Amino acid sequence: MSVIEQAGKARVAAIELGAATRTVKDAALLLMADRLVERAGDIVAANEVDVRNGRANGLTESVIDRLALTPERVAAMADGLRQMAALPDPVGEVVRGSTLANGLELRQIRVPFGVVGIIYEGRPNVTADAAGICLKSGNAALLRGSSSALSSNAAIVSVLRKAVADAGLPADAVQLLDATTRDSVKELMRARGLVDVLIPRGGASLIRTVVEESTVPVIETGVGNCHVYVDEHADLDKALAVVLNSKTQRLSTCNTAESLLVHAAVAPAFLPRVLEALHGKGVTVHGDAAFAAASADVVAATDDDWGTEYLSADISARVVDSLDDALDHIRVHGSGHTEAIVSESVAATRRFVSRVDAAAVMVNASTRFTDGGEFGFGAEIGISTQKLHARGPMGLPELTSTKYVVTGDGHVRP
Known part of the structure; x- marks a missing residue:
């Protein structure tokens, strides 16, 4: 399936997800967490394939450390989803509101972006974190991990999609893109109109490429010197x-x-x-x-x-x-x-x-x-180093936009 087809499915899923209640979304997050723990053996076994391949391909030990999963790390991923379920739902939050002099009631409320694409390297724990934080904030997630974590990400997303569907939400709210070719990254970066925002997480080269070549709006995240x-x-x-x-x-x-x-x-x-x-x-x-x-x-x-x-x-x-x-x-x-x-x-x-x-x-x-969890935000989607929209650890509110709701009683502008 092409990235464009997957993005189309994500946009349909985002409509339903954006209207889901907190109760439904939290139930899905808790089920996702439980299923990760239940399937930890399968996930770790898949990860061992990636680690062996990584060492054979000459990855450094610091990169292997980011790639490797253990039962304890899978349990920590599940705990992150449970903590997310306990956080307030940002969707529908009134950012500001007032009654204008003409009697119109004005409210600015938080709404999901819609479809969020995440391009990231190594670190299969990001797969669960990103899927969870997108779901809680009402966004469908298109996940493009690296080829080095191919087996790990496939195993994790398989578990998450089944849990999302069993919780009564569309499975296409969480999708994994093909990581065997760079074409999927190029397609994702040009899916303007289907994908609302891209968030790259990785080294300087990856981030620079996405920022410079994407036609989809990008939130630049964290090279850290x-x-x-x-x-x-x-x-x-x-x-x-x-x-x-x-x-x-x-x-x-x-x-x-x-x-x-x-x-x-x-x-x-x-x-x-x-x-x-x-x-x-x-x-x-x-x-x-x-x-x-x-x-x-x-x-x-x-x-x-x-x-x-x-x-x-x-x-x-x-x-x-x-x-x-x-x-x-x-x-x-x-x-x-x-x-x-x-x-x-x-x-x-x-x-x-x-x-x-x-x-x-x-x-x-x-x-x-400098970490969303340490700041009390719960899991983060990344640490933004830009100055527009969001800066620093990006928690749930940073994965929303806003819209104005104006309520009148037959008001017309003179």
């Missing part, structure tokens, strides 16, 4: 904890720190500590001359390192002379995702927060907190 800046007024114990967690809590996520900036005033005391800790965690530091002088294990940084999203056990590192130097570095090399400052100075943190341009700014906290 995230920085941690250790200020001259930092508590160095806090700084060490924040740097380590930001970099090593999980290597392969977009909110993992990829760059470390340290104020020159604290560099003599902090560099030996942070380098020993990072090296102890297996992290390779790509540093400037000051970092290289502090340890023979530091690799000399190139110009390319400052803008690299490693998604691996690597971090770029530089000593800066001032807060403004740090801000200038971030302005040039940052990706607008998440930036962190560690400082006990209110003036410094205020200046950093007001001047750094990012979807999320952390003050004395790890970059790893």
Whole structure:
């Protein structure tokens, strides 16, 4: 079946889904969760095929980590769907309303987009998350995963579609597109009029391609060259904890720190500590001359390192002379995702927060907190780094548009 045919089926399903009550949608989400757990063995077996193929094809261990599923990870996917069912339904929410001077009642209410296309790499957990968040927000989902997760995604979507149908909603509310050819991506990007919005999740190349070539509106999500800046007024114990967690809590996520900036005033005391800790965690530091002088294990940084999203056990590192130097570095090399400052100075943190341009700014906290679940939004569809429509973790409200409902009593305009 062509992408255009699938998109047509999704648009029909979206009509019914957009009018579904919260009770029906939540029941579907809970059934989807139960079925994932029941079929976890089949899903993990399918995933093992993808992992074996991935290793045979030379995928890095960080990519394998994103690809791999275990019974525990499948259970976590199910828990995410259950948590979503417990969240308020954004559809129908009144954003604002008033009675105009002429007596007309004006309400702006949230409505689903309609059909949402998601293009993503690896990470088969995204399949369940995206399907669930689209269903809860009243949108039909067209899922285009990567060929590396072909078997995993097929197994997951098969389970989800059956659960959706058994819950009384159209199975075509959740559809998996062909991942064996790039033609499906091209067709999806040109399905304007059938697909309402595209959300790419993956590396810089994928996102750039979708943004530049799609005729369907795109919400740009998260390449994450995230920085941690250790200020001259930092508590160095806090700084060490924040740097380590930001970099090593999980290597392969977009909110993992990829760059470390340290104020020159604290560099003599902090560099030996942070380098020993990072090296102890297996992290390779790509540093400037000051970092290289502090340890023979530091690799000399190139110009390319400052803008690299490693998604691996690597971090770029530089000593800066001032807060403004740090801000200038971030302005040039940052990706607008998440930036962190560690400082006990209110003036410094205020200046950093007001001047750094990012979807999320952390003050004395790890970059790893930029996440819909951590923010209390439930599952997210992605982290938007653009400034139109949505920015930061995109939860349920961000998957809706609005329409105005105007109620009168035979009103006519004079």
